[in-house]
Amino acid sequence: MTKEQKKKIFQLQLNEIKKTDDPTKLPCTFIIFDFETSHNNTVISKEVALDASPTIINKPIVAKYHEVEGINTATDALGSHEAFLGTDKHGELEVKTDTTPIGVFTSEGYILEIDTPEGKKEVLAADAVLWSSRFSDACELLLEWYSRGININTSCEILYSNYSVKNGIEYIETPIYLEGHAILNSEKRGEHDVVLPAYDSSRLVSFNEMQKFEKLIAQAAIQEKQKEGEKVDKFKKVFELSHSDIRSLIYNQLDPTLESNEESYIADVYDTYFIVNIYSWSEDNSYDKYYKVNYTKNGDTLTIDLDSKTEVFLKRNWEEVVPEEVQSQLNEKDTKISELSKQFNEASEKLVQLNSIVEELKPFKEKYEKAEFEKRVQEKKEFYKSKFEALNAEEKFETEEVQNLILASAKDSEETDKILQLNSMLVDLVDHATDQNGMFIRELSNKREKLLKGDDSFDSRYSS
Known part of the structure; x- marks a missing residue:
């Protein structure tokens, strides 16, 4: 060249x-x-x-x-x-x-x-x-x-x-x-x-x-x-790199502000500022410096704030060298964590799939449970209807109280309590029926007299 x-x-x-x-x-x-x-x-x-x-x-x-x-x-x-x-x-x-x-x-x-x-x-x-x-x-x-x-x-x-x-x-x-x-x-x-x-x-x-x-x-x-x-x-x-158009826009505004002997390249670009390297190999004044400069964006328009230009330097740290044995253990730990993470992700994916299947089967489950409940209700109605009819208590059976107890007894969570209430009601009906059908007439004496005659001889007792 x-x-x-x-x-x-x-x-x-x-x-x-x-x-x-x-x-x-x-x-x-x-x-x-x-x-x-x-x-x-x-x-x-x-x-x-x-x-x-x-x-x-x-x-x-x-x-x-x-x-x-x-x-x-x-x-x-x-x-x-x-x-x-x-x-x-x-x-x-x-x-x-x-x-x-x-x-x-x-x-x-x-x-x-x-x-x-x-x-x-x-x-x-x-x-x-x-x-x-x-x-x-x-x-x-x-x-x-x-x-x-x-x-x-x-x-x-x-x-x-x-x-x-x-x-x-x-x-x-x-x-x-x-x-x-x-x-x-x-x-x-x-x-x-x-x-x-x-x-x-x-x-x-x-x-x-x-x-x-x-x-x-x-x-x-x-x-x-x-x-x-x-x-x-x-x-x-x-x-000039423009993996984002921001870099090109920054260069277009920055370069005209440089001196004739200065060159620049953008080291890093962040959301609100960029780092630029400005350097010169002039014999009279050579330098190689980095600056932080703020900028703002408004749609496709970008404005750099040269008044905010501040010289910066790259900071680095000296870190302790990890012994090979410790590093090996750390690597094994990282591998184990990676394996567990993979297993967790696989289990999570499986759980999501199972939950999806459960959601798909939910309408069928609800339909089945409804049919089974209605079947239990009908069986209990037939059972208690026969009991009430045997006690000539058909009208009592048709009451809202009895029907609600029967409906509640078909629910697993309330079955025992409601059945006890229905059975207690049947016992009361049985006692009432006994009082009506087995009644005895009794007449009590209200006057006390001698039941034996005054003559207590043999002839007076046994002869007519």
Whole structure:
């Protein structure tokens, strides 16, 4: 990259994987970019893109492949740009990447019309082959993602010298050169997170990688210019992460407030404030500081409060090293907790299923219990009706009192008490019937006289 050239990251998207009888290669097509304003406020027109389209042929497609953590596990993954600042053989600073070429572009760029939720859209696309026999694991992972409908994205670096800025939007002009192409991790697998998006329709390196890569290139370019004694011009961002549009909005308001020798990147964004790293390698005044700045949101509008800017630092703690034996016990405890949690979740799911079945059977249970109750009521009515009729107490049987006692006696909770009341009533009726049917007439003497005659002789007693 010459001292007048700039570098910027754009997105490719893996659009199609084709079938082939050749086991050594995997033909595919990538969407490079469209011609609309990107989230980093950059536009490459269709004419400029077509002018640059021949520069993509024969350029490598690279990736960082992380092997599976265990055989037959879905833990393999891809990385990002894997960028770091190094030196060339002459000792000059340059940005290097820890990736491996796994394919190559085989065609020049061409215009392709694709379907989007907003309708038809023209994009710049290019054909490529991946070397499937030499990098079978990485290609197998891509085929798996493709068959499952996972959006496979890559990023593309471009070099350019000419541009113009209108209304805060950078319009890149010819000549531009398509340079680097990296396939990025598109699914969380094992310990490897999804590489976060920088554009609505594609994905880019994670924010931490973005910070690192952007700053490395900025350092290399600024130090190179300082070394040559040239005035340090405002260095445009390599790219800017917008997994949320908030970052782009913050950059748009923050960057115009910086000095000509200052650069920035947003380290973290929270609900009401963000942390920004502002740095400069000016010979007269070099610094590298972090600031906390408040911001407010109102719908799609964001306003940063520069008056709240406060310098901050990252705090870290020194923790005691846990002995291996204790750590092993802790790991066993965590495993046990995990197993118990799994069992609890399974039991909870089973309980929910059983409760659901109970609710489904509840109407049948209620219907059955109602039928059984009515059956008991009828049996008790027939039983007590015969008892009351035997005592000629049909009218008593039909009274509300008796009918309520019979109805209550059919309930399990009240059965004993009500039956005692009914039986007591029957006993009273039996006593009353005995008094009516077994009555004796008695006449009491109200005058006492001698029952024996005064002559007590034998003749007087026994003779007529």
